[in-house]
Amino acid sequence: MRSALVVGTGLIGTSIALALSRRGVDVFLYDADESAARTAASLGAGRAALPTQPVDIAILAVPPARIGEALAKAQQEQWARVFTDVGSVKARVHGAAESAGAAMDRFIGGHPLAGRERSGPLAARADLFEGRPWVLTPGPTTSRDALNQALELVSLCGAVPVVMDTEEHDHAVALISHAPHLVAALMAARLENAREQSVRISGTGIRDLTRIAGGAPELWEDILQANAPAIAEVLAAYAADLTAAVDALRAVAGPDAEAAKRGAADLADLLRRGNAGHARIPGKHGSPSASYTPVPVLISDRPGELARLFAAAGSAGVNIEDVRIDHSPGREAGLVELLVDPTVADRFATSLSAAGWTVQA
Incomplete structure (x- = not known):
């Protein structure tokens, strides 16, 4: 070319x-x-x-x-x-x-x-x-x-x-991109009029779930309209599962012991299916998804702190597979979760503690 x-x-x-x-x-x-x-x-x-x-x-x-x-x-x-x-x-x-x-x-x-x-x-x-x-x-x-x-x-x-194939592609992106964007937007929309006290204690879970909801609305309007049939198909199945989850939760909280038992079983099955689906998402370099162990470290919100922490991981000979950061509300500090191979997690935590870092158990 x-x-x-x-x-x-x-x-x-x-x-x-x-x-x-x-x-x-x-x-x-x-x-x-x-x-x-x-x-x-x-x-x-x-x-x-x-x-x-x-x-x-x-x-x-x-x-x-x-x-x-x-x-x-x-x-x-x-x-x-x-x-x-x-x-x-x-x-x-x-x-x-x-x-x-x-x-x-x-x-x-x-x-x-x-x-x-x-x-x-x-x-x-x-x-x-x-x-x-x-x-x-x-x-x-x-x-x-x-x-x-x-x-x-x-x-x-x-x-x-x-x-x-074109049809295969459109269904695939509806499943892995377009429908998730709408689900993230729906969840984020719950926060628009939520009480300030509720929003203030938001953590990494809600941030991870709603991150993509911050995309440009004009672009996503065009995308959703262009792939509407495939997205609707995915969301219809999602809506059925969501309705089943609502019914299960109400049964668990209700007075009928048998219904509560069935509801608990339905919730357990949904969580199991979620684990199974998550495990199918490829890991790094396209390899099968792997499980990593988080090593939580408390750090101050100052320039260079993350660099020092990563340098400490390098000195310990540990490869950081992923990172999650949760900022403390009202304090200039945060909790950093370093995801590492389970076989080195204990040794890494000990090494960080010895170097003066505050590692949470």
């Missing part, structure tokens, strides 16, 4: 342009908002201009609802030899592209599963896709050239290609 055009210079488009430019690809940038394209160019993502002759590939980094129209225009203007997109919905995009009269043999759907809670070109990173899955959804007429160019694009961005 020698040349590329990125249409849409938000977070994803600019990150792709930065990654390609870093690998020596001549990148052109186009955005309906000219200031966004100029900002991306100033970051080293490429040139804020349209190509004068067809480039190797055009990447359409625009909202799903606009991809079909953007593809038809890009092909009419002969901006590239082949085309791909980065939308999080695929079946509707393929249908819209066909309806717009696009040449489907020169198009392959794409979806890099990476992002940030910030948006816009200033949030872009050249390494955003490193090690992340990048789904490609070739259609029945997609040419070998289009597939090869898309595979090279994924490789240049450091991502891992995954080939899927």
